[in-house]
Amino acid sequence: MHYPRHEFPIKEMDFVRAGEASLQVKKILREMKAENDLVRRATIACYEAEINAVVYGRDGVMSLEVDDEGIYIYVEDKGDGIPDIEQAMMEGFSTATEEIREMGFGAGMGLPNIMKNADEFTISSAVGEGTRLKIIFRSGWTTEEA
Amino acid sequence: MTLADVVQRLELKVLSGSELLEREVTGGYTGDLLSDVMANADTGQVWITLQAHINIVAVGVLRELTGIILIKDRTPDEATLTKAKQENVPILQSDRPAFEISGLLFNLLNE
Ligand SMILES: Nc1ncnc2c1ncn2[C@@H]1O[C@H](COP(=O)(O)OP(=O)(O)OP(=O)(O)O)[C@@H](O)[C@H]1O
Ligand SMILES: [Mg+2]
Numbered sequence: 001m002h003y004p005r006h007e008f009p010i011k012e013m014d015f016v017r018a019g020e021a022s023l024q025v026k027k028i029l030r031e032m033k034a035e036n037d038l039v040r041r042a043t044i045a046c047y048e049a050e051i052n053a054v055v056y057g058r059d060g061v062m063s064l065e066v067d068d069e070g071i072y073i074y075v076e077d078k079g080d081g082i083p084d085i086e087q088a089m090m091e092g093f094s095t096a097t098e099e100i101r102e103m104g105f106g107a108g109m110g111l112p113n114i115m116k117n118a119d120e121f122t123i124s125s126a127v128g129e130g131t132r133l134k135i136i137f138r139s140g141w142t143t144e145e146a
Numbered sequence: 147m148t149l150a151d152v153v154q155r156l157e158l159k160v161l162s163g164s165e166l167l168e169r170e171v172t173g174g175y176t177g178d179l180l181s182d183v184m185a186n187a188d189t190g191q192v193w194i195t196l197q198a199h200i201n202i203v204a205v206g207v208l209r210e211l212t213g214i215i216l217i218k219d220r221t222p223d224e225a226t227l228t229k230a231k232q233e234n235v236p237i238l239q240s241d242r243p244a245f246e247i248s249g250l251l252f253n254l255l256n257e
Contacts, residue, residue, distance in 0.1 A: 016225065019204025026208065043208050044184050051180070051201075104197045109181035116185075 003066040010053045010060040010077070015103070018054045021062040022046035025073065028064060034071075038140040041117040042071060045135050048110035049075040055100055056080065057131060070119070070138035077132075082125040089115065089123075147171050147255060149213050149236060152192065156240065156250050158215060162227050163236025169212045173255065176248045180205055187211060192238075194247050198222040206235035213237070215251075217244045 006028060008021035026043050034042075046062065053060030057077025065072040082088045089111050096106025115121050120136035150167035153160060160167070172190030177183045178197055187193055189210040195202065198220040206214055213236035216222070222230070222237060230237045240247055 015199065015201045016229065018201055019208060022208055023204070040189075047184055047204070047208055048181060103199055103201065104178050104180045104195075107179040107181045109179070109185065113181060113185045 006064045008062045008064075010050055010057070010062060010075075012058045013054060015054070018051055019047060022050050025062065025064050029071070032066070035140050035142075038071075038137055042073065042135075042137055045114045045117045045121075046073060046075075048114050049073070049133050049135065051105060052110055052131075053077040053079070055096065055105060070136055070141050073133075073135040073137075075133040075135070076130065078130040081127040081129055081131055082123075083127050085123055085125060149192070149238075152213075152251065152254065153238060155254055156215075156247065158238040158240050161216075161222065161237040161239050162230040163213065163234065166213075166234055166236045169236070171212050171255070174248065174251045176244050184209060192251070194244055194251070196220050196244065198226065200226040200229055202226070203229045203233055203235050206230075207233045211235070215240060215247055217242060217247055 008024050010021055011017055025046050029039050029042060053075055057079035060075060060077030063074045087093055091112045092108040094106040094108035100106050118135045119138045122134045125131040149169045149171055152171055171192055174192045174194060175187035176194040178195050183193055183205055187209050190212050192213045192215055193211050194215045196217050198216050202214055216239045219241045
């Protein structure tokens with residue numbers, strides 16, 4: 001069984017569109033009849049990754065790949081990168097500006113929530129180059145063919 | 147309980163989604179941090195918040211919330227209301243603070 005790959009662009013500081021990429025992923029998962037809890041977990045993770053790309057990433061791309069074993073979501077951006085990933089992963093850590101915090105972002109919960117919801121999560125980043133997230137979901141995933 | 151009942155009993159103003167008020171309300175969640183709401187609100191709930199910017203619509207759609215109640219007369223801009231209409235997210239408004247709206251809704255849902 002071959003599954004197509006999907007790509008969705010993410011725009012820097014565009015809060016009108018922020019969430020669109022996640023919504024597209026969600027729609028595809030629903031069309032594939034993924035179970036509700038899996039869709040919920042993937043949606044939370046996608047939204048957090050997308051908002052981070054909007055706020056810190058200076059544009060990005062979310063891509064979705066699927067096979068019989070699982071769902072693979074990649075979010076890449078060309079932002080400033082993360083100097084200390086361990087610190088960034090800590091609940092409550094945030095470098096959000098005052099303006100961004102006033103919008104209700106910057107609780108330092110995004111990355112920890114991706115971690116909690118994904119079955120596998122890896123993040124790599126280079127300062128001055130950008131950040132790449134790989135978010136995998138396997139549990140609860142069954143395809144109609146499988 | 148439908149959204150229409152909630153609107154009537156809590157004396158809410160309907161800013162968008164007046165044609166969606168037959169939707170069922172299963173509960174509520176109160177919060178102003180978007181990550182918190184994303185992680186902890188549930189499908190079918192109404193979200194009580196002071197955030198009135200355009201991205202609340204994305205949270206409403208993605209989290210499949212029944213509607214959003216803006217507290218203390220927080221008013222969204224036109225672009226937010228337009229998007230809310232497009233995406234079928236009812237936006238409601240009250241002059242009361244979050245504590246009061248949450249308490250009133252809690253009691254209403256437990257009647
Ligand atoms: N794509 C990214 N590029 C650069 N820095 C990032 C990126 N994603 C996260 N960070 C850094 O990691 C910190 C923690 O991210 P996390 O998503 O956990 O919290 P937050 O975005 O600050 O707040 P919240 O997600 O709760 O709104 C951010 O404040 C930022 O400093
Ligand atoms: Mg974040």
